[in-house]
Amino acid sequence: MAAKKLNIKDKYRLLTRDLDWEFSYQDRNKAFPFEEFEGIKITDWSKWEDPFRLTMDAYWKYQAEKERKLYAIFDAFAQNNGQLNISDPRYVNALKIFLTGVSPLEYQAFQGFAHTGRQFGGVGARVACQMQSIDELRHVQTQVHAMSHYNKFFDGLQDWSHMHDRVWYLSVPKSFFNDARAAGPFEFMVAIGFSFEYVLTNLLFVPFMSGAAYNGDMATVTFGFSAQSDEARHMTLGLEVIKFLLEQHEDNVPIVQKWIDKWFWRGTRLLTIVSMMMDYMLPNKVMSWKEAWEVYFEEAGGALFKDLARYGIRMPKYADIIEKEKEHVSHQAWWTFYTHGHAAGFHTWIPTDEEMDWLSEKYPETFDKYYRPRWELAKEMEAKGERFYTKALPQLCTTCQIPMLFTEMDNPTQISYRDSIYKGDRYHFCSDGCKDIFDDEPEKFVQSWLPVHQIFQGNCGGPGVEDILRDYYQMNVGVDNMDIKGSPDEERWKKWKGVA
Amino acid sequence: MSKVYIALQDNDESRYIVEAIEEDNSEATVIHMPAMIRIEAENFLAVKRETVEEKMGRDWDVQELHVNLITLGGNVDEDDDQLTLTWNE
Amino acid sequence: MTIEIKTATLEPVRNTYANVERRFGDKPATRYQEATYDLQSETNFHYRPLWQPDLELNDPRRTAIVMSDWYAFKDPRQFYYGAYVQQRAKMQEVAESNYSFFENRDLARFLSDDARAEVIRYLVPLRHVEHTANLNNMYGTAYGYGTAITQAQLFNAMDRLGMAQYLSRIGLILDGNSGDALVEAKQQWLEADIWQGLRALCEETLVTEDWFEVMLAQNLVLDALITDLVYRQFDQKLSDQGAQDIGMLTEFMQLWNKDATRWMDAVLKTAVAESNENKELLQQWIEKWRGKAAEALSPLAEAMLGESALAEALEQLDKRVAKAGIK
Numbered sequence: 001m002a003a004k005k006l007n008i009k010d011k012y013r014l015l016t017r018d019l020d021w022e023f024s025y026q027d028r029n030k031a032f033p034f035e036e037f038e039g040i041k042i043t044d045w046s047k048w049e050d051p052f053r054l055t056m057d058a059y060w061k062y063q064a065e066k067e068r069k070l071y072a073i074f075d076a077f078a079q080n081n082g083q084l085n086i087s088d089p090r091y092v093n094a095l096k097i098f099l100t101g102v103s104p105l106e107y108q109a110f111q112g113f114a115h116t117g118r119q120f121g122g123v124g125a126r127v128a129c130q131m132q133s134i135d136e137l138r139h140v141q142t143q144v145h146a147m148s149h150y151n152k153f154f155d156g157l158q159d160w161s162h163m164h165d166r167v168w169y170l171s172v173p174k175s176f177f178n179d180a181r182a183a184g185p186f187e188f189m190v191a192i193g194f195s196f197e198y199v200l201t202n203l204l205f206v207p208f209m210s211g212a213a214y215n216g217d218m219a220t221v222t223f224g225f226s227a228q229s230d231e232a233r234h235m236t237l238g239l240e241v242i243k244f245l246l247e248q249h250e251d252n253v254p255i256v257q258k259w260i261d262k263w264f265w266r267g268t269r270l271l272t273i274v275s276m277m278m279d280y281m282l283p284n285k286v287m288s289w290k291e292a293w294e295v296y297f298e299e300a301g302g303a304l305f306k307d308l309a310r311y312g313i314r315m316p317k318y319a320d321i322i323e324k325e326k327e328h329v330s331h332q333a334w335w336t337f338y339t340h341g342h343a344a345g346f347h348t349w350i351p352t353d354e355e356m357d358w359l360s361e362k363y364p365e366t367f368d369k370y371y372r373p374r375w376e377l378a379k380e381m382e383a384k385g386e387r388f389y390t391k392a393l394p395q396l397c398t399t400c401q402i403p404m405l406f407t408e409m410d411n412p413t414q415i416s417y418r419d420s421i422y423k424g425d426r427y428h429f430c431s432d433g434c435k436d437i438f439d440d441e442p443e444k445f446v447q448s449w450l451p452v453h454q455i456f457q458g459n460c461g462g463p464g465v466e467d468i469l470r471d472y473y474q475m476n477v478g479v480d481n482m483d484i485k486g487s488p489d490e491e492r493w494k495k496w497k498g499v500a
Numbered sequence: 501m502s503k504v505y506i507a508l509q510d511n512d513e514s515r516y517i518v519e520a521i522e523e524d525n526s527e528a529t530v531i532h533m534p535a536m537i538r539i540e541a542e543n544f545l546a547v548k549r550e551t552v553e554e555k556m557g558r559d560w561d562v563q564e565l566h567v568n569l570i571t572l573g574g575n576v577d578e579d580d581d582q583l584t585l586t587w588n589e
Numbered sequence: 590m591t592i593e594i595k596t597a598t599l600e601p602v603r604n605t606y607a608n609v610e611r612r613f614g615d616k617p618a619t620r621y622q623e624a625t626y627d628l629q630s631e632t633n634f635h636y637r638p639l640w641q642p643d644l645e646l647n648d649p650r651r652t653a654i655v656m657s658d659w660y661a662f663k664d665p666r667q668f669y670y671g672a673y674v675q676q677r678a679k680m681q682e683v684a685e686s687n688y689s690f691f692e693n694r695d696l697a698r699f700l701s702d703d704a705r706a707e708v709i710r711y712l713v714p715l716r717h718v719e720h721t722a723n724l725n726n727m728y729g730t731a732y733g734y735g736t737a738i739t740q741a742q743l744f745n746a747m748d749r750l751g752m753a754q755y756l757s758r759i760g761l762i763l764d765g766n767s768g769d770a771l772v773e774a775k776q777q778w779l780e781a782d783i784w785q786g787l788r789a790l791c792e793e794t795l796v797t798e799d800w801f802e803v804m805l806a807q808n809l810v811l812d813a814l815i816t817d818l819v820y821r822q823f824d825q826k827l828s829d830q831g832a833q834d835i836g837m838l839t840e841f842m843q844l845w846n847k848d849a850t851r852w853m854d855a856v857l858k859t860a861v862a863e864s865n866e867n868k869e870l871l872q873q874w875i876e877k878w879r880g881k882a883a884e885a886l887s888p889l890a891e892a893m894l895g896e897s898a899l900a901e902a903l904e905q906l907d908k909r910v911a912k913a914g915i916k
Contacts, residue, residue, distance in 0.1 A: 003692070003765040008580050014761065014768050015754040019720035021779060025789035030796040031724075034640045052578060054563060056751030057681040062567055064678030067671040081599060107628055107736075111647075114731035114743065118724060127750060130727060134743055138670040141624040144606075145671075148623055152601035159607040161627050175635040181646055182636040202571050206507065206536070213535035221535050225509050228570040236576045286534060300573045303502030307575070307587045449633045474607070488602075496599065 012053035017046075020123040032121040038184035041249035045122025048244055051236035052128075059131065063138070070142060070226045077219045078149040087215040088283040089154070089493040090484055094208075095220060096156040096346040097277060099147045101173045102204070104164040106140035108177035109133075112192060116185045125244070128237045132193075135230040139223075146223040154489050156346050156480040163345055166460070167473050168393075168451035169273075169337075172401045175448060176270050180263075182444070186245065187259050193238035195263035199301045201231060204274050207292040211282040239304075246311040253312050262440070264316035265433035268325070269400040275330035276337065279359065280351060288362035293326040318433045324409040327363060331371040336405045338378070339390045343465055345475055347484035350378050370412050387483055393452045393465075398427040398445055399434035406430045422446060504574030504585035505540040506547070513556075514568045520551035536570055545574070545585045612660075624669035626660050628736040649734045652801035654860055654867055659735030661863070665855045666848065673744045676848075677751070680841055687837040688758060696834045697763055704832035705763055711823060711893045712835075713760040713774035714784060718815065719753035721791040722746075725807040729800045741852055742804065748849070752842055759838050783892045786885030793881070801860075805871065806878040808853045813909060814882055816846045817902035822894050850909075857913040872915050879906065 006014070023031070035042065054062075076082070086092065113133035120126045144160075151157040164170050180191040209224030245252045275289040287295075305315045316322075334348075341348035351359065356375060359367045381388050394403030408414045418429040422442045429435040438445045454460050461472040469475045479488050506521075508514040514537060521528060521539055528541040539545065553560045562583055574585030603610065605618035608627040634645045644650060649659065656662075668676070691697070697705070726746035733739040757771060764770035778784050790811070797803050820843050827835050836843075861868045883903060890899040910916065 003762075004767070006761070006766050008578075014771060015757045016750075018757075018771060018775070019716060019753050021717060021775070021788075023792050024779075024785075026792040026796045031792070037640070051576065055754050056747060057685065057754070058563055059747075060674050060677040060681045060751070062563065063674040065567055067674055071671055104628075104630065108630070110743075111629075111731065111739075114727055114739075118727040118731045123720075126724075130723075130746065130750070133727075133730070134670070134747055137740060137743060138674075140628065141670045144623050144628075145620055148605070151606060152603060153599075155602065157606075158603060158610075161608055161630075165630055165632050171633075171635070174630070174633075178635040178646060182638045184639055206571055210534045210536060225535065225570050229509075229566055229568065232566065232569045232572050235572065239575065299503060300505070303504075303573065303587050306502055310588065444636050444639075447636045449635050454633075492602075 008053050009050075012050060012055065015055055016127055017050075017124050028121070032119055034119050034185055035121055038186050039255055040184075040186045040245060040252055042121070043248055045120075045125070047247065048122050048124040049240055050124050050128065051240040052233050054131065054233070066226050066229060067138075067142075070222055071145070073222045074145055074149070074219055082218055083150060083153050084496055085216040085218070089489050090281065090347070090349060091215045091217065091283055092150060092154045092489065093156070093346040093348075093484070094277045094281040095147060095150055095217075096154075097273060097281075098220075099143065099157050100160045100163045100167070100345060101170055101273065103140050103143040103147075104161065104170075105173050105177050106136050106143065108174075108181060109136035109192060110140065112177070112181045112188050115181065116188055119185050125241070128240075129189075132230075132234050132237060135234065138230065139227045142223045142227065146219040149219065153492065155476060155487075156489075159474050162474055166451075167345060168396075168455075169344065169403075171449065171451050172273065173270060175401050176266055179266070179444070189238070189241045190245075190256060190259040191263040191266075193234070194242050195238075195260060195267050197231065197234045198238040199264070199297060199304065200267040200271060202296045202300065203271055203292055205231060206296065207287055208274065208278060208282075211278065211284070211286045214284045214286050215282055242308065242313075243311075246308075246313065257313055258440070260313065261317040262437050264322075265318055265431075265437065266400060268322050269402060269430075269434070272329045272333045272402060275326075276333040279330035279362075280334040280355075283355075285358060288359075289330045290326045290362060298323070317436075318431075321409055321431070321433070325406070327366045328370075328407065328409075328412055331359075331363070331367065332405045332407065335371070335374060336394070336403055339388060340394070340403075341483060342389045342481055343469060345473070345480050347482065347487050347489060349484045350375055350382060366412065387485075393455065395428060396450050396452050397430035397434050398448055398450065399429055399437045401448065401450060402430060404428070404430055501542045502587040503540045503542060504545045504572075504587055505538060506545060506572045506585065507536050507538040507570040509568045509570060510535050510537050511568060516555040517547065517552055517565065517568065520555045521545070521547055524548050524551050543587050546582050547584075548582045550581070619667065621664075621667035621669050621672070625664075625736050625740065629734070629739070647734065651732045651734070652799045653870055654801045656734075656860070656863055656867075660737045661859050662735065662738040662741070662856055663859075664737065664741045665851050668741065668744055670740075677748070680844060681751075684755065684841040687840060688762070691834065691837055692762055696837075699834065700763075700832050701830065704827060704830050704835075707827070707893075708832075708835060709760065709763060709770050709774050710777055710781075711889075712819065712839075713756055713763075713770060714778040715815070715819065716753040716756035716760075716771075717775070717778045718787065718791060718811075719749045719756060721795060722807050722812070723749040723753065725794055725803050729804045732800045733804075738856065741856075745808065745849060745852075748845060752845065755838070755841055759835075762838070783888045786887070787889060790881055790885040802874050805857075805874050806882075808849065809857060809909070810875065810878040810882050810906065812846070812849070812853070813906040814886055814899075814902045816850075817905045818886065818890050818894065818898060820846060822898050822901065826894060854909060854913060857910075857915075861914045868915065875910055875915065879903070 110133050113129045113136060117126055117129035117133050147157055164174060180188050205224055205228045209221050212224060213221040245256050278289045278292060337344055338348045356372060378388055396403055404415055406416050408416045416431055418432060418435040420427050420435055420439055427438060429438060455468060460468050462468050466477055470477045475481060484490055508517060518530060518537055522530060525541055525545050528539050528545060531538045547565060549560060549562050562578060565583060572585060574587055577584045604615050606623060609618045609622050612626055630647055638646055723746050726742045726749060729742040730739050730746060733742060760770035760774055778788060794803055794806050820839060824836055861871055887899055
């Protein structure tokens with residue numbers, strides 16, 4: 001009998017989509033209990049279009065090929081002391097933020113997609129989530145392995161997981177993913193699968209990784225781009241989820257729009273830290289944050305929302321504010337870390353004169369006017385031996401948990417404050433976007449584990465900042481923190497390079 | 501009009517794929533960046549198995565594209581013969 | 590003699606991450622150690638999950654099993670993602686060459702009508718059981734505690750999806766890619782009396798709430814029995830009927846079972862050794878699910894293999910349980 005040839009779609013349908021069945025002995029809703037409480041209406045899971053049709057045998061084959069290549073490079077990097085080839089030891093501080101701030105998010109993505117990969121009633125959607133779950137596990141593990149060699153030669157990477165659970169600025173990324181995972185499965189997909197993966201991770205993984213390559217960091221660019229090769233599948237899943245939800249029922253449209261508004265705002269806030277990594281922490285520059293934002297958010301995101309307009313979906317709320325903020329956020333964030341450099345798990349510094357000139361060129365409207373004067377002042381103080389560190393602990397936004405560092409966009413010298421009163425208590429926010437999110441779900445956000453509040457309540461040891469850093473955060477005080485100038489990282493680098 | 505795009509790791513395999521894309525999509529723009537190659541086009545871009553096979557001189561599965569892929573933008577449709585990216589206007 | 594070249598200026602500051610050092614000392618660590626220990630967030634969660642507000646996002650209380658350190662569940666295979674996919678890629682390469690050989694040489698034509706019917710009746714419907722196993726292992730991945738055991742369950746879940754797909758391919762090979770064999774096998778699964786006990790049991794595991802119990806019911810009890818019945822006894826029966834070539838298509842599952850058994854036995858042993866409370870609970874669960882499974886599988890085993898088949902399989906299970914220190 002001559003077998004007929006099956007095309008990839010039919011084959012995938014037969015091998016995968018047909019595995020599930022209608023229950024006869026138990027209530028199926030008990031096996032998939034979380035599908036209804038968010039108000040999303042799914043009328044027919046069989047309408048799900050598989051975003052990609054990778055069977056497990058092909059998955060093992062291609063992923064093993066990627067892993068072989070990747071680990072060959074990690075081995076070569078370690079054997080040849082690849083850390084000596086980076087542009088400048090300042091660069092490694094971006095990796096410290098990456099490992100303590102981003103890699104644990106990959107872990108949470110692994111967990112979140114395992115949850116949806118178990119809970120969705122449709123087998124096509126479930127399997128796609130499962131594959132993303134295992135990919136995300138791959139990402140955290142390859143990142144830990146890529147940084148393993150750096151950890152042997154630089155400070156501040158060593159206790160990344162412990163830090164992620166405790167350190168004040170790391171509650172920003174942690175709470176972002178906790179928020180998504182604590183939500184229902186459909187909101188999680190819109191939050192992470194769509195908003196984060198489809199639009200926002202590109203900003204981290206593409207221009208920043210290109211920057212890693214440009215700064216001689218072979219290990220990071222290799223894991224970054226290797227991870228991105230999975231990301232293309234994740235992006236396709238994110239877009240499919242949105243289209244599926246919007247096509248299933250018109251009542252889903254306003255719910256999805258609300259989630260898009262929330263998660264683009266939350267994602268934009270989260271990326272503040274990436275903006276400063278791009279503009280201030282890469283010694284060799286590939287593109288400015290503003291340029292990256294224009295390519296990956298405005299252009300790519302704009303095309304996406306034009307495409308989605310047919311479903312009645314509009315651009316995320318506050319897109320106009322977001323557009324203005326690209327001129328400011330990297331400068332405001334780096335200044336905040338510079339002035340809190342004694343309480344950070346990485347080193348900070350004043351940009352060099354050439355770097356300031358580059359920033360002037362890339363930010364002609366804002367850098368010289370608002371930000372260069374601060375750095376000139378910091379330089380003067382440093383020259384007098386009075387490197388500036390602020391004494392105060394910052395006030396945090398209850399929603400995004402970022403210190404109140406953002407300004408009003410029509411007056412960039414005025415810090416932006418908003419507040420709400422809920423059950424007699426006042427809560428503070430950095431923006432209308434964050435206030436809206438709180439006002440919509442106050443019961444959720446009053447739970448926020450705000451690091452500064454926790455410190456004041458005595459839940460993080462103390463009493464002094466240094467005690468907290470040493471005992472609660474487990475940092476090596478005087479080694480992991482403070483300015484790059486005079487740090488052990490810098491001393492070692494000079495020794496390796498034979499410079500005084 | 502919106503741009504669809506695809507970015508590949510800058511390596512030997514990708515060079516053949518990029519050649520094939522250029523041949524099949526005359527309107528596409530190829531941009532070389534550190535460690536990556538980005539190709540963009542208005543509304544539509546196709547990566548065709550046959551052309552890639554011709555360039556490489558061997559059998560090539562469309563799913564192999566994922567090994568060298570960095571990112572893409574647009575609605576994806578993948579079958580045995582090609583991967584296409586489109587925006588609906 | 591070992592010669593150590595001194596490069597004074599390139600001395601590492603430390604040998605591994607601090608969490609690994611706290612567990613194993615300041616010495617170079619394995620990739621498994623760095624990619625496994627303490628990865629999961631332990632404290633200071635921001636919000637209770639809307640879908641389970643009585644518990645934290647990561648919470649050890651989703652099972653009644655209690656461990657002082659959830660990272661005691663070291664995987665004897667030391668699988669992290671990279672090691673796992675590379676191991677499975679090797680296995681799939683062999684499987685792929687077996688499947689193509691079988692297809693290209695059209696070995697299906699040597700199967701008797703009886704053997705072909707038996708494969709469709711007894712082997713192909715197992716794809717639905719693998720699908721259940723996929724969900725049950727995803728359950729432990731999502732709600733389990735500590736990377737050591739959750740990652741191993743994720744690998745197991747993906748393996749089960751892979752095996753469900755291989756079993757489906759066996760159907761497609763037998764029906765010339767029409768899908769008829771899959772339809773027939775599904776009808777067996779949904780309607781034939783011999784399958785209903787197992788189907789009801791699968792559905793029951795899917796609504797069971799304690800993830801450790803689910804893992805035990807699936808990966809120990811059901812897997813041990815089905816492996817012995819299908820991949821040992823039924824395989825032997827097919828060989829005896831001259832249908833030994835089917836063994837080429839199930840070699841992956843045979844190999845896989847060895848691998849998974851090694852892991853599951855280690856898990857059980859560790860959980861038993863932790864405390865008497867664990868031991869008693871595990872014993873209860875095993876008895877409960879062993880009883881249910883024996884009842885569910887009895888008509889299937891008898892139809893497929895004859896009267897004594899199930900007893901043989903149960904004996905294998907009991908040996909493994911005893912080896913883990915129960916009874």
